Each structure stands twice: as C-alpha cells, then as structure tokens.
Amino acid sequence: MEHLKVTVDGTTYQKEVEPRTLLVHFLREDLGRVGTVVGCDTSNCGTCTVLVDGVSVKSCSMLAVQADGSEITTIQGVSDGNDWHPVQSAFKECHGLQCGYCTPGMVISSIDLLNENPNPTEAEIREGLEGNLCRCTGYHNIVKSVQRAAELMEGTKS
C-alpha cells in the first residue's frame, strides 16, 4: 500500500491505496465521489475527465498514487456553493445533454477548454472536445452550450 494525500473538491484526504488503483476508482470507491463515472475503460470516451492541478486528465488513465500532492476538481466541485458553474448553466440552457452519461466529462473538458481559450471558434470547440465522446451523438447542442458558456463567463468577468 502507498500513502496518498490529495485534495478533492476542496477537501484534503489521506488514504492508503494499492498502486494499481486507478484514479477514477479511488474517487468513486474510496472517496464516494461518484459524480465522476467510468464510461469505456479504454481511455477513449473521456467521461471520467477531472481537473488535476487545473488541467483536464482522464482519471481512468492515471494511477491514484500519481495524484499524490495534487488538487483535483471533479464535476461535484465545479459549482460555487449553490451557484452553478457557468458551463453547467449553459449546458442546461442549451440542452447540452441527452442521456447525461458523458456530461461530467464534457463539462470538465469544456471548463479546461475555456480556461485556455476563452473565446473559441466552433472548430476550436469541436477540436477541444476531441477527447470526449457523446454516445447519444448530441454534439450540436454541446457545442452551442460551450459557445453560450463562453458568453456567460465573459459576462462574469466584466
């Protein structure tokens, strides 16, 4: 077992983990933070995406021990108290989800995308979400949601 100290959605945890434990399993099974889901288990679908030290990572493709000392944000940590993150609001407003399974990863990847590029073109949004698959193929409204989120976030800055 390895000792792991990690901050997840603002709370610091100290746990003993087996080195083979994937980060996504650690989040779900050891911490009970089941907002982050497992989709494909093959590094393709991106629904397990979380922010590790501020950048998007597929949590099925990282060992929990590698996150030692890191700060992690899951879908459960993006809202500010009762106020949704603008990306969450935009996904609701633009109906950027159908079955909802890809949504945790889509929202996190969209936050990462907008952090790096606050005013993306449609092509840049589609490229930027390349690592996230929607099994309902509802990409059109997801792209609209990110465009709307960009407007909302611009609004919060001014």
Place this chain on the structure above:
Amino acid sequence: MIPVAFDYKKASSVEDALAALAEGGEDAKLMGGGQSLVPVLRLRLNAPSVVVDCSSIPELKGIKDEGGKILIGAGTTHHAVMNDPAVKSSLKVLADATASVADPQIRHRGTLGGALAHSDPRADQPPVALALDAEFTIAGTTGQRTVAAADFFQGPFETAVGPDEILVSIAFPKLDGWGGHYEKFNRAAQAWSIIGVAAAVRMEGGKIAEARIGLTNVGGTPHRASAVEQALVGASSIAEVEAASMHASDNLSPFADEDADVDYRLHLARVLTARSVARAAGIS
C-alpha cells in the same frame, strides 16, 4: 479491467530511477506520463513487478533553446511541447505533429520522451525525430550516451534504450525559416494515423532548396523518404511536388491491416507526402 498488482516507486532523480530499475530487474517498467502504460496495464497486456514513475523528476522536464538546437526533456508533456514559443517558431513540424497526438487530456499527461521511447509504429512524433535528425541522450548506470535518430528506432516498440537505461532528453536542430507540416490521415477523432507524413521544407527564391520527410505507420519503424527529399530540390509547382512525391513508396514494404491493404498504403504514402510538402512549402 483492474491492473495486476505491482509495486510502485516514485523516482525523484534520474539516478534514483536507474537504481530502482536495477533493483526491479527485468520486469521493472518505467512510466513517463503513463498514457500508454496505464492502458496496457488495464488490459493486463503487461504485468510489471515494479512501476518506476518518472513523472516527478525535475531534470527530465523543460525545453531549452541552446542556440543551434532545442533541447527537450524526455518528461516534457505534449501540451508543453506544442505550446512552446521556440518549438512553434523553429520546429513547426514537431508542434504540428504533437498537436495531433490523441486528445487534450492525454496531451496534458503524455510526454514526448515517453512516446518516443514507447516507439509505437503508428505514433506521430517518431517520423519527426527521424526526419529532423534528432539526437537522443540516454542515461545508464555507467553514464550518458547520445544516439542518432537513425539508430534509435529499432523495431515496433523497440528502441536503443536498454532495459536498464532511461531516455533523458531529445535535441532537435533548429529549422529557423523552414516551413513545416504534419499530414495525418485517420478515420476519426483520436484515431491513430493510418499514415502520417512529417515534412519540413526550406524555400529559396520560390523553389524548394532542402526538404526533410518522415512517414509513420508504413512499417515497424518510422521511414525517412530520402528519395523524395532529393527529388524535391528545385521544385516550385504542385505538379513538381507531386512528381517528386511518387518516390515516397520507393523501398517501402508496408503491412496490411483493417484500415488499409498494401497497395492503398503505398498510394497514401505518395498522396499524403505531396499534400504535406505542399503545405509545408506554401505551394498550392
């Protein structure tokens, strides 16, 4: 799947990692960003005794402009490589190829050195390293040695890095003023290249003066299209670029797989080489 149990060692320096490798014996496995290794572990295609994690070794990270060349630490992430100003201006073809690797999440963790040392025959950066005559610095218990790109890639998933060694850095000669492009042909987002062509071109008076061409996924190792490089000298029109690119299939004996049979791969090698060179040269 859940990987088979293994021991874990987080190395803090190259010496530390070399010692862990020596102690772990032949089943020890180095991990860079883990974006190839974790999927392999998850599929239980490999069951290492110990995983030596190199992702926290400071000396393996970073990009240095050393005048005539750019030195990239093996542990530098794809995201850092493709966004580095010196790489973008002096090694455009490397920035292009790196931006086409997998997806943003994987580029945040995956490393240039990890990808090169993994040496997947479908990978996007090995043909760039080969075409640009990159130099690989490898550390072992007896010290460091330098290997030319032409000698580095030895077969599918096989390189000059020995089981008790670590790739430390890769030096790329700067190509200031050259055009560059990476033409990747694949079926869908995230998919591996069916074929990819890295091209760097230096123009003089509207004509191609020098060209460097590397192809991926046409064999077990990246391929340097030397015949095309020679035939391109003096070319100034798209017809001349296309004629020179016919040599891209010279001395190639590609494999067939579910994406492409042999004839189609030879065809793609020629067509994609012409496209890549035309983009790099600004000839349309």
